[in-house]
Amino acid sequence: MQKSVLVIGGGVAGIQASLDLANRGFRVHLVEKNPSIGGRMAQLDKTFPTMDCSMCILAPKMIECSHHPNVQLLSYSEIREVNGSAGNFKVKVLKKPRYVDEKKCTGCGICSENCPTEAPNEFDENIGARKAIYMPFPQAVPRVAVIDKESCVECGLCEKICPAGAVNREQQPEEVKLDVGAIVVATGFDMFDPSAIPQYGYGRFKNVISAMELERLLCASGPTGGHLIRPSEGKKPRHIAFIQCVGSRDRREWIGHPYCSSICCKYAVKDAVLIKEHEPNSHVTIFYIDMRAFGRGFQEFVNRAKSEFGIEFIRSNPGEISEDSKTNDLLIPFEDPVTRTVQSIHFDLVVLCPALVPSKGMPELAKTLGIELDNYGFVRLEDSVRRPLDTTVHGIFCCGYCVGPKTGDIPDSITQGSATAALVAEVLASKEAQ
Amino acid sequence: MHEVANTPRGRGVLACIQCGRCTSSCPVARVTEEHNPRKLMEMIILGLRSDVLSERLPWYCLSCFTCLDRCPQGGDVGEVMFAIRNLTVREGKIPEGVLIQAKSLFENGRVVTASRMALIQREKYGLNEEPSVDVEAVRQILKKTRFDKLISKGK
Amino acid sequence: MKYAFFAGCLIPAREPQYENSVQKIAPKLGIELVAMKGVNCCAPFSIQSLDHTSWLALAARNLCLAEEMRLNIVTLCNDCYESLLMANTILKENKETRDEVNNILVDVDLEFKGKIDVKIFSDVLYEDVGLEKVKNAIKRPFNGLRVAVQPGCHLSKPKRLHFGQRMGVLALDELVEATGATSIPYERKEACCGGPLRGINDEVALRVAKQKLDSMKAAGADSIVTVCPFCYLELDMGQIEIKRHVKEEYDLPVLSFAELLRIAMGMNLEDWEIKTHRIPITKILNIVEAK
Numbered sequence: 001m002q003k004s005v006l007v008i009g010g011g012v013a014g015i016q017a018s019l020d021l022a023n024r025g026f027r028v029h030l031v032e033k034n035p036s037i038g039g040r041m042a043q044l045d046k047t048f049p050t051m052d053c054s055m056c057i058l059a060p061k062m063i064e065c066s067h068h069p070n071v072q073l074l075s076y077s078e079i080r081e082v083n084g085s086a087g088n089f090k091v092k093v094l095k096k097p098r099y100v101d102e103k104k105c106t107g108c109g110i111c112s113e114n115c116p117t118e119a120p121n122e123f124d125e126n127i128g129a130r131k132a133i134y135m136p137f138p139q140a141v142p143r144v145a146v147i148d149k150e151s152c153v154e155c156g157l158c159e160k161i162c163p164a165g166a167v168n169r170e171q172q173p174e175e176v177k178l179d180v181g182a183i184v185v186a187t188g189f190d191m192f193d194p195s196a197i198p199q200y201g202y203g204r205f206k207n208v209i210s211a212m213e214l215e216r217l218l219c220a221s222g223p224t225g226g227h228l229i230r231p232s233e234g235k236k237p238r239h240i241a242f243i244q245c246v247g248s249r250d251r252r253e254w255i256g257h258p259y260c261s262s263i264c265c266k267y268a269v270k271d272a273v274l275i276k277e278h279e280p281n282s283h284v285t286i287f288y289i290d291m292r293a294f295g296r297g298f299q300e301f302v303n304r305a306k307s308e309f310g311i312e313f314i315r316s317n318p319g320e321i322s323e324d325s326k327t328n329d330l331l332i333p334f335e336d337p338v339t340r341t342v343q344s345i346h347f348d349l350v351v352l353c354p355a356l357v358p359s360k361g362m363p364e365l366a367k368t369l370g371i372e373l374d375n376y377g378f379v380r381l382e383d384s385v386r387r388p389l390d391t392t393v394h395g396i397f398c399c400g401y402c403v404g405p406k407t408g409d410i411p412d413s414i415t416q417g418s419a420t421a422a423l424v425a426e427v428l429a430s431k432e433a434q
Numbered sequence: 435m436h437e438v439a440n441t442p443r444g445r446g447v448l449a450c451i452q453c454g455r456c457t458s459s460c461p462v463a464r465v466t467e468e469h470n471p472r473k474l475m476e477m478i479i480l481g482l483r484s485d486v487l488s489e490r491l492p493w494y495c496l497s498c499f500t501c502l503d504r505c506p507q508g509g510d511v512g513e514v515m516f517a518i519r520n521l522t523v524r525e526g527k528i529p530e531g532v533l534i535q536a537k538s539l540f541e542n543g544r545v546v547t548a549s550r551m552a553l554i555q556r557e558k559y560g561l562n563e564e565p566s567v568d569v570e571a572v573r574q575i576l577k578k579t580r581f582d583k584l585i586s587k588g589k
Numbered sequence: 590m591k592y593a594f595f596a597g598c599l600i601p602a603r604e605p606q607y608e609n610s611v612q613k614i615a616p617k618l619g620i621e622l623v624a625m626k627g628v629n630c631c632a633p634f635s636i637q638s639l640d641h642t643s644w645l646a647l648a649a650r651n652l653c654l655a656e657e658m659r660l661n662i663v664t665l666c667n668d669c670y671e672s673l674l675m676a677n678t679i680l681k682e683n684k685e686t687r688d689e690v691n692n693i694l695v696d697v698d699l700e701f702k703g704k705i706d707v708k709i710f711s712d713v714l715y716e717d718v719g720l721e722k723v724k725n726a727i728k729r730p731f732n733g734l735r736v737a738v739q740p741g742c743h744l745s746k747p748k749r750l751h752f753g754q755r756m757g758v759l760a761l762d763e764l765v766e767a768t769g770a771t772s773i774p775y776e777r778k779e780a781c782c783g784g785p786l787r788g789i790n791d792e793v794a795l796r797v798a799k800q801k802l803d804s805m806k807a808a809g810a811d812s813i814v815t816v817c818p819f820c821y822l823e824l825d826m827g828q829i830e831i832k833r834h835v836k837e838e839y840d841l842p843v844l845s846f847a848e849l850l851r852i853a854m855g856m857n858l859e860d861w862e863i864k865t866h867r868i869p870i871t872k873i874l875n876i877v878e879a880k
Contacts, residue, residue, distance in 0.1 A: 461797050
């Protein structure tokens with residue numbers, strides 16, 4: 001019986017589960033596929049409804065994870081093989097090569113400053129660029145550079161100038177074997193690609209963006225330093241529209257997301273308020289079907305958005321967007337709920353709020369773990385009422401958005417993280433008693 | 435609403451959540467205020483029978499199915515239009531242009547017959563005669579479905 | 590490849606030049622179009638609006654005649670395609686409805702068995718003949734022609750009826766481009782032309798057509814290629830009517846895609862056929878004569 005636990009996914013849910021378990025004396029192996037932990041919360045500027053700075057809340061937890069004596073952080077790693085059962089899982093983890101020695105790198109950043117090659121910045125949702133050798137973001141944990149070999153031109157400059165001699169361009173992938181008593185899946189979500197709905201012009205019209213891209217534009221650590229600009233020519237947008245339910249609540253077979261993603265109404269209002277705070281002279285319109293602001297503080301937040309910030313809420317879902325190719329301005333036709341006729345309004349920037357979908361790679365991970373997924377690709381729960389954090393394999397639990405859209409906000413993810421920690425402790429205690 | 439839902443092609447009205455995507459997509463709603471698919475669905479749901487089953491209202495639809503392809507809930511607006519028109523016709527309200535086609539169908543087995551020009555062209559330029567129609571068979575079918583009675587109600 | 594040829598009502602009656610072009614290009618591409626005897630109207634949307642069962646029975650009769658010929662049906666007109674395809678699908682999938690319709694068909698000695706499929710001519714060219722063979726048949730390419738392709742609503746909508754078929758609009762674009770012309774992207778490509786309202790509400794029909802033409806012109810088209818005869822009428826004749834009412838001109842000659850192929854394959858249109866086009870097609874013809 002092992003007193004170790006494997007946590008898959010270093011977002012806020014996985015981090016919380018890891019800390020709770022570590023504080024209880026369990027040894028935690030936190031595996032994260034990206035070069036840094038932090039997940040989606042690290043990409044946000046502010047959180048709803050309190051408008052707290054997201055990174056300010058998350059960073060201390062991230063640092064605690066990296067320093068905690070009971071937590072082994074395996075970043076830039078993936079699960080390769082899992083065998084065994086509750087109390088005794090045998091796991092093989094593949095550490096992908098960073099081509100930088102984690103033990104030597106001080107995170108000074110001189111390598112990226114001097115790197116001659118650029119590539120799209122994934123953390124910034126491919127707005128703006130990063131270097132081929134890069135730090136994922138300023139508050140990255142671990143604070144270690146990584147080389148993207150596909151973009152790298154092998155000039156060798158980073159190796160030469162690194163003051164710590166940490167660059168190792170011959171680094172090999174490493175297999176790490178783990179023996180753990182329980183596993184927690186906390187793989188979070190991706191956003192549905194709105195180009196599957198061609199009528200909205202995402203991917204064709206420069207100034208139609210998705211909500212996560214907006215988050216990065218609004219974030220002070222983002223590609224524009226927090227200045228909201230139009231992707232087409234960099235000017236400030238004056239008239240901004242949000243369109244809700246892009247892919248969510250959609251029963252069409254070829255879209256496949258009939259559920260409500262549960263957080264988009266909330267974050268759209270939050271982003272609208274953020275925009276008005278950045279640019280008080282801008283005009284923000286939210287096109288919605290229903291305004292789902294459940295829970296404490298959310299309806300109040302929506303009310304404030306209307307009365308204090310003057311955000312316009314229009315209960316009408318537009319079917320298409322068209323573009324003026326000369327100005328890259330957008331025209332949205334919609335049925336005006338007041339006059340009951342079709343009106344069209346010009347916008348400088350349109351933000352689509354897409355459905356939230358399971359993280360890419362879930363089907364393979366599920367197969368490796370032997371757990372089942374539901375028909376949407378989220379983790380299938382053993383009993384969604386009585387045991388809502390158990391996967392279909394005893395000893396493997398799940399928390400956060402990978403469980404599905406019943407997770408309403410960040411506190412929910414944190415709560416679920418803590419809950420799985422308790423469930424893990426229970427399983428391990430009972431195995432020990434056996 | 436249930437009357438429409440139980441008419442062939444009318445089932446979709448039960449799924450409508452009144453989001454308005456159909457009207458925003460409709461090419462006719464774009465050019466005239468008289469036509470508003472979402473509003474028509476609303477009227478059905480509210481039971482405004484005599485307003486819905488009018489001679490004018492359901493006949494703006496082009497049956498282009500743009501609404502149907504975009505509706506997120508399977509409201510099938512474009513199909514519901516057919517159901518409403520079927521019901522309207524049963525009450526004798528048929529637009530002139532449609533009645534002409536219907537009568538031609540019953541008389542000639544086709545909704546439109548060759549113009550004089552077309553007949554001349556076909557003969558002169560070597561096209562075979564217009565494909566033959568078995569008008570008797572058509573009439574038999576239409577009598578059995580009481581189509582003839584239906585269109586005789588129209589003015 | 591043999592097909593039961595369903596020409597519909599409108600083309601033989603009002604656009605015989607379309608049919609003529611199809612009859613000329615089919616044999617060169619290896620398609621045999623077998624005439625169907627005694628078919629009736631497919632029952633387009635106007636008739637479907639009157640009575641549901643009448644539509645199904647009329648459409649089914651045509652399907653039965655093709656079943657007797659043991660051939661799949663090929664249509665030229667989008668509306669015929671929609672009507673027959675939808676009826677075929679409903680009757681194949683729904684036993685109760687099938688029984689009800691067969692109960693009517695028994696009076697005319699027919700029974701729907703669901704043994705054949707319904708196709709449209711452009712898809713047949715793309716899928717059965719294949720792009721390679723079409724390209725090889727092109728003798729006079731239309732290089733430089735900027736075509737606004739009008740696929741028509743019923744070529745690919747409702748999507749769930751045509752689901753899984755990767756043909757439709759894509760096939761049409763590639764067929765047009767096989768002739769050397771360019772199929773230009775334009776805003777309202779998949780929007781309706783307004784044709785179905787001709788004769789019922791001409792005013793609204795023209796307004797819808799105008800939206801279409803405005804979009805084509807704005808994208809820099811110099812010509813239009815249609816599949817559906819209603820689209821053809823609405824966009825060709827419609828330009829004359831729009832000019833009369835609001836004095837706006839587009840000068841966008843309209844060809845059916847069969848005519849486009851016929852010319853590109855080296856055959857000339859007859860004088861009477863050229864005259865049927867209300868907007869003169871001289872500039873299209875000049876492109877190939879220039880070769």
